[in-house]
Amino acid sequence: MVLTSEAWPAVQRQFFSWFHFKESFPDVARGFWLDIRMFLVAEVLILAFALVLAMIRSLRGPAFFPLRAIVVTYIDLIRGVPILLLILLLGFGVPALQLTGVPTSRIFWGVAALVISYSAYTAEVYRAGIESVHESQRMSARSIGLTQVQALRFVIVPQAIRNVIPALLNGFVSLQKDVALVFVLGVREGLREADIYNARTFNYTSYVVAAVLFLLISVPVARFTDWYTERDRRRRQAMST
Amino acid sequence: MTSPKLEIESVSKAFEEKVVLEDVDLQVNLHDVVCLIGSSGSGKSTLLKCINLLVPIDGGRIALDGEAITDPRVNPNQVRQRMGIVFQAFNLFPHMKVLDNVTLGPRKVHGTGQGEAEDTARRLLDQFGLLDKADEYPDRLSGGQQQRVAIVRALAYEPELMLLDEVTSALDPELIAEVLNVIRDLKTSGMTMLIATHEMGFARDVADQVCFLDAGRILEQAPPDKLFKDPQEPRTRQFLQRIVEAGRL
Ligand SMILES: Nc1ncnc2c1ncn2[C@@H]1O[C@H](COP(=O)(O)OP(=O)(O)O)[C@@H](O)[C@H]1O
Ligand SMILES: [Mg+2]
Numbered sequence: 001m002v003l004t005s006e007a008w009p010a011v012q013r014q015f016f017s018w019f020h021f022k023e024s025f026p027d028v029a030r031g032f033w034l035d036i037r038m039f040l041v042a043e044v045l046i047l048a049f050a051l052v053l054a055m056i057r058s059l060r061g062p063a064f065f066p067l068r069a070i071v072v073t074y075i076d077l078i079r080g081v082p083i084l085l086l087i088l089l090l091g092f093g094v095p096a097l098q099l100t101g102v103p104t105s106r107i108f109w110g111v112a113a114l115v116i117s118y119s120a121y122t123a124e125v126y127r128a129g130i131e132s133v134h135e136s137q138r139m140s141a142r143s144i145g146l147t148q149v150q151a152l153r154f155v156i157v158p159q160a161i162r163n164v165i166p167a168l169l170n171g172f173v174s175l176q177k178d179v180a181l182v183f184v185l186g187v188r189e190g191l192r193e194a195d196i197y198n199a200r201t202f203n204y205t206s207y208v209v210a211a212v213l214f215l216l217i218s219v220p221v222a223r224f225t226d227w228y229t230e231r232d233r234r235r236r237q238a239m240s241t
Numbered sequence: 242m243t244s245p246k247l248e249i250e251s252v253s254k255a256f257e258e259k260v261v262l263e264d265v266d267l268q269v270n271l272h273d274v275v276c277l278i279g280s281s282g283s284g285k286s287t288l289l290k291c292i293n294l295l296v297p298i299d300g301g302r303i304a305l306d307g308e309a310i311t312d313p314r315v316n317p318n319q320v321r322q323r324m325g326i327v328f329q330a331f332n333l334f335p336h337m338k339v340l341d342n343v344t345l346g347p348r349k350v351h352g353t354g355q356g357e358a359e360d361t362a363r364r365l366l367d368q369f370g371l372l373d374k375a376d377e378y379p380d381r382l383s384g385g386q387q388q389r390v391a392i393v394r395a396l397a398y399e400p401e402l403m404l405l406d407e408v409t410s411a412l413d414p415e416l417i418a419e420v421l422n423v424i425r426d427l428k429t430s431g432m433t434m435l436i437a438t439h440e441m442g443f444a445r446d447v448a449d450q451v452c453f454l455d456a457g458r459i460l461e462q463a464p465p466d467k468l469f470k471d472p473q474e475p476r477t478r479q480f481l482q483r484i485v486e487a488g489r490l
Contacts, residue, residue, distance in 0.1 A: 136331035139295050144346035144394065145322040154345060158336050 017205045024197040024206035032190030032213045038111050039179045043172060045115045050122035055152050057123065058130045064148075071123075078120035084181055087113040091185035110182030118175055125167045129160030166232065169225040173218050180214070190214070245307070246271045246402055246433045247292065252301035254287055254457075261287045263457040265301070269402070269435050269450075274428050276444040276465075277437040279454035280480060285437035286328075288454070289404045292435070293326045305402070322350060325395025326404040330411040332391035333379040339366070340375040343394045351398060358397075365393045369423060385416030389423055403427065405436040421447075441484055445469055453477045 056064070056071045078086075090113045095104040103109070133156050141151035161168075183192040190210045197206035247269040254262040261284045269275045277285045290296040292303055294310065294317040303311045310320045333342050343362035347353040353361075366372045369389050379387055388408050395403060405424065409417040421443050427434065428447055438444055444451055445465040453461045453468065453476075461474045472478045 134331050136328055137334065139290070139328065140332050140334070140391075142295055142318075143293055143321055143326045145318050145350035145398065146346070147318055150349055154349065155334050159334075162336070 013203075015204045015208055017203060020197075020201065020203045020205035021209060023201075024194065024209050027193040027197060028190050028206055028209045029213065031188055031193035032210065034107075034187070034189045035176075035179045035191075035214075036217070038107065038114075038182065038189065039176050042111050042114045042118070042179065043175060045111075046118045046122050046171075046175070047168070049115065050119040051126055051157070053119060053123035054126035054130060055149070055157065057127055058152060058156075059148055061148075075120045075123055078117055079124075081117075083113070083117045083178065084184065086117050087181055087184060089113070090116075091182065106185040107182070107187050110185050110187055111179075114175065114179060114182070118171065118178075122168070122171055125164050125171065126157075126160060128167070129162075129164035130156055132163045133159045166225055166229040169221065169228065173221050173225070176218055176221070177214060180210075244271050245269065246273075246305070247435065248302075248304040248307070249288075249292070250302045250304070252288075252291060252298050252303060254284075254291060254296065254299050261457050262291065262298075265457070265459055267452060267459060267462070269433055271433055272431045273449040274434045274436065274447050275450045275452060276448040277435065277452050277454055278439070278441065278444060278480070280483075283454040284457040285454055286406050289326060289406050289435065289437060292404060293324055294320055295326075318350070322346075322398050323400060324402045324404055325392075325398075325400035327388065327391045327395055327406065327408050329407045330384075333387055333394070335379050338376050338378055339371070339382070339390050342379070342390060343397050346394070346398050362393075362397060365396055366390075369393055383416060384412045385419045388412065388420045392420075392423055392427075401433065403432055403434045405434060405438075407437050407439060410439055439484075441469070441481075453480065455480070 053071050053075065056067050057075075059068060087110055090109040091106050094102065094109050095106065098104075130152070137155055137159065138151055141155040142148070146154065180189060180191040183189055183195065186192070188196075190213060194206040194210040198204055245268045247267075249265055249267040252262055252265045253260070265284075265288060267275070267288075277288065279285055287296060291298050298311055301311070302309055305320065305323060309315070310317075333339075334345070337345065340359060340362055343366065344353075344355070344358040347358040347361065348355060363372060363375060366375055369392070371386065371389055371393065374382055374386060374390070379390070382390065392403075392405075392408070408424075409420050412420065417440070421440065424434070424436070424443075425447055436444070436448070448465045450462060451465045451468045452459050453472075453474070455476050461468060461472060461477045463473075468477070469481065472481060
């Protein structure tokens, strides 16, 4: 339809101009490299922090009630706030306080907002995994004298993570796109660079460049996730027969 | 006079409203084997879990060597190391090799060095004919082998008392004997044991005392010859009757 319509030459000029593609590519790619680095740092922190949250939430007994309550409150509050709001709040708000010893970098606070937000969701993914491990495993671990934390660490969590790897990978894809949200802070990442180019030239090809770069990462991860999930499903089936 | 290894005194337990153990009294003497029999849901598993402090009791007292382990000041992790417990199924950690399953407790709880823990584990595995399985993952073992490994794992920290909860109930009939033989060997070696079982022939064979548990109460306790041949309580007679009809005695 679009290809045969009379609008096509205009569309091509505005979105798929080879000239603008080449022109905008270096800046957008440099910005995108920042996206990737922010993504990697954030993801590592999220995986670690969320696991700690999930483990705390899984501790039993009245002694751990205060800790559990703090974690539950954190998860509920953070999941109820739009991620963009959190980025704006931390990215503009905290540096504006001009506190000594507190970083003022917008990249820092942008990534911090992503970590804070994604950890709340990822903690729930881990928790689902922890709860999917058979109760006998916890009993067995405790019966050989392991503490609750040791039982989680050596027995429950390793099995839980296996059960939720597909869900964690889906989180990767989602975060890999959401890092671009820090562009609202003026951080010169890929989307921001595309935006700047567009503002200068009124041509949208730079956005397409950014889209292509994001897709180059997210599509393979999505394929890998499917492949892994399918392999895992087949292995479980083979084991249960 | 034999000394009581384990004393259970008027222990009660309810889940929500549901009373599962009611005023249970039971003693296990050193080197004795006590078998718990009773229909499914009578509270056998709950009682064993209470003794291992995996389930908190609502009332009463449990003592090991005369020392109350249900006292809130007692560290449950230390108590658990003095007893081994093996459940019906899912005992082994599927993501660890057999050897690591056996050494995990000694290494993490006792701080035994890797080398020493593995030596002990291999010696025990060898003793129970499982040495060639040391580097296998549990899902490569038969159900009987898995249960034997679970017993070995419990033995690895030299418990003073073993609690066995229907360890053969989930097994195919041809695998039951190998596990029961391991338990017989343990009795020969002088291990004190409290065993919940549906294997009446085995109970008659190995037990010094048999307790019949009915709806959370110990209705009758006697040496096996007496309990199986001349049960006093009508409920015990009914239960044994059903077992005989099912061809299990
Ligand atoms: N964690 C639990 N929560 C609620 N009810 C339980 C729990 N564990 C056991 N029960 C109940 O307690 C009763 C006794 O169970 P159990 O001790 O497993 O009996 P047995 O081992 O003799 O079959 C059953 O009615 C069971 O449903
Ligand atoms: Mg049971």
